[in-house]
Amino acid sequence: MNGLELARYYYETAGKQALERQVPDLVPRLAIGLAGEGSECFGLDDELSRDHDWGPAFCIWMTEEDFVKHGVQVQAVYRGLPDAVAGFSVRKSGIISSGRVGCLCIEDWYRRYTGYAHGPETLAQWRQIPESFLATATNGEIFADPLGVFMSIRQKLLAYYPEDIRIKKIVARAATMAQAGQYNYPRCVRRGDTVAAQLAMAEFANATMSMVYLLNRRYAPYYKWIHRGMKNLERLPRVAVQLEKLSRGEGEAQEMIEGICLNVSAELRRQQLTTREDTFLIDLCADMMQRIQDPKLRQTHIMQE
Structure with missing residues (x-):
């Protein structure tokens, strides 16, 4: 038991x-x-x-x-x-x-x-x-x-977050995924700055896992259980597998990061949080922010949450 x-x-x-x-x-x-x-x-x-x-x-x-x-x-x-x-x-x-x-x-x-x-x-x-x-x-x-x-x-x-809060958190996670994984990680690798590259990868992974929970309308647990808990989620089940392979160094890292962002952007459109086809997630943020009803929350910085 x-x-x-x-x-x-x-x-x-x-x-x-x-x-x-x-x-x-x-x-x-x-x-x-x-x-x-x-x-x-x-x-x-x-x-x-x-x-x-x-x-x-x-x-x-x-x-x-x-x-x-x-x-x-x-x-x-x-x-x-x-x-x-x-x-x-x-x-x-x-x-x-x-x-x-x-x-x-x-x-x-x-x-x-x-x-x-x-x-x-x-x-x-x-x-x-x-x-x-x-x-x-x-x-x-x-x-x-x-x-x-x-x-x-x-x-x-x-019953989960009020929808305005959920969208704002999704926007913030998308911005972090783009900044840390799609932009900073490859730049750090090209510079040979391996420590910064690992930190960027960790930021990307953490934001990605939080994003998956938000898209499943489930609260993300404490960091040491967050990945294991993803295996019980209905939406984006492949992302948990992709992150595990990424952590083991299986495959080309940047390709895997882009593959994860591609899956996430498709789910954002499926949930009608954006109509944009971009896979660089930062480009979706302004569109998603417009779906927030509360004017004060809509005016906060995209990464503030």
Whole structure:
């Protein structure tokens, strides 16, 4: 079992009965699941993940009012659960993993990742939140939420960025892909500046991966999981393979960069974000900016996001 499967098994075989037996009046007010920080919350954990901050565990989310009144009691129930399940020792809270599992306050949990107790409301608020934080706030699985408070906020975030924000981020990524990959990388290679060339390639790869997530309307996770997560995306699946080959030095790098940009530009047109046929992505940016409805956002620099 991976971490998510193990979390559900731990809850269903031990946690659920303990909560129903010891705090039955609170059960209809508890949201249960596993989400937040850690590869297991993205379903990307493997055997190497088990060397730290891993093991059977789940979250119990309560409203702020309930948490103040009953949080200590519910946490005591959680701490009293078995120390092992399915042959695995349960996860213990440490300095790094503190506040990730056990009894948690809904408002504090969403504030931790979005800055707001009930998630962002305005375009300015959406722009302030790092994309990987939104990925963290919407990953994992929810096993139960009879009250519906936790899920109402989660569903708002899962509905994805307001379209103006999404387009502006797409424009910024296109500009970076063009500048770093299509322009600066070959110039650095011709100069023999190998360090700068590698940095340009890294900028290009990072912007490309973020672009693919944006075109799939999915939040990009923390950098060490961003490429692995691309394999689960519906649109532009070839780009993940192309980036992997590029990182291994398979094929001529500039040709591969141009091939990636060709695929991305085709998807931009398919989503009606531009009508231009150019493959030099910087040339598409002005056209895409015109599709932003908010005048203040439309006037920001193309690379600012």
